[in-house]
Amino acid sequence: MGFEALDLTLDSAEETKAEARALDARLADASTLEILDEAVHRIFPGEIALVSSFGADSAVLLHLLSEVDRAVPVVFIDTGKLFGETRRHRDALVARLGLTDVRTVTPKAARLASTDPSGALWMSDKDLCCRIRKVEPLADAVEGFSAWITGRKRYQSATRARLPVVEADGTRIKVNPLAGWSRADLDAWRLANDLPEHPLVAEGYRSIGCMPCTDRVADGEDERAGRWRGTAKTECGIHLGLIGREADGSGI
Numbered sequence: 529m530g531f532e533a534l535d536l537t538l539d540s541a542e543e544t545k546a547e548a549r550a551l552d553a554r555l556a557d558a559s560t561l562e563i564l565d566e567a568v569h570r571i572f573p574g575e576i577a578l579v580s581s582f583g584a585d586s587a588v589l590l591h592l593l594s595e596v597d598r599a600v601p602v603v604f605i606d607t608g609k610l611f612g613e614t615r616r617h618r619d620a621l622v623a624r625l626g627l628t629d630v631r632t633v634t635p636k637a638a639r640l641a642s643t644d645p646s647g648a649l650w651m652s653d654k655d656l657c658c659r660i661r662k663v664e665p666l667a668d669a670v671e672g673f674s675a676w677i678t679g680r681k682r683y684q685s686a687t688r689a690r691l692p693v694v695e696a697d698g699t700r701i702k703v704n705p706l707a708g709w710s711r712a713d714l715d716a717w718r719l720a721n722d723l724p725e726h727p728l729v730a731e732g733y734r735s736i737g738c739m740p741c742t743d744r745v746a747d748g749e750d751e752r753a754g755r756w757r758g759t760a761k762t763e764c765g766i767h768l769g770l771i772g773r774e775a776d777g778s779g780i
């Protein structure tokens with residue numbers, strides 16, 4: 529990339545940050561349904577997708593989205609290392625909620641063949657494994673969108689405690705409609721709307737990602753304490769501002 533192109537990218541990123549701050553001020557006190565309706569129909573019509581792991585709490589946000597618009601694209605990254613229960617939960621939720629545009633994306637076969645031919649990269653280099661199995665497929669999947677919706681909540685971990693409702697991610701906007709929801713809010717919404725629970729929650733899993741990197745969580749631990757347990761890693765990279773960077777990345 530030449531200096532002029534780099535300057536343009538940096539200018540765009542600064543403009544996106546300013547746009548995110550203005551949108552956050554506008555939506556910070558709105559209800560979750562209002563945030564979704566504004567984002568989907570007025571601010572980013574036809575330019576926004578929801579990214580879902582179809583994990584422990586995904587049913588709530590997907591249900592809220594279905595109340596607003598069932599045709600919004602939903603991106604699901606199948607890393608090739610997921611629990612079978614997660615794929616079955618995805619299929620059950622899609623049928624129940626009537627979502628019409630769920631896009632399952634997978635890592636590129638050539639990338640896996642060159643970088644993780646044995647499928648054991650997660651044992652030696654988790655950041656690189658997350659990069660090729662999550663960050664890069666997601667970067668490709670959101671390429672045509674100006675914004676995407678996440679299901680992150682502030683209460684989930686210390687690293688998410690200051691999560692805004694709207695934030696910038698490079699030259700793209702991320703909307704976090706559940707930022708202010710509590711564990712009790714999620715449980716109450718799921719029960720009130722009779723939404724299916726991910727089957728592994730009953731077995732002690734509170735945050736569910738890839739099988740090799742997900743552990744059960746004890747009472748009193750952060751819900752994400754079972755992700756990459758025993759390592760310093762807390763995020764896969766898709767929420768670390770790594771989308772769109774060629775030379776960096778790691779993982780949902």
Ligand code: SF4
Pocket residue numbers: 607609650653654655657658659661662737738739740741764779
């Ligand atoms: Fe690989 Fe683990 Fe990251 Fe999944 S969570 S992509 S298995 S390192």
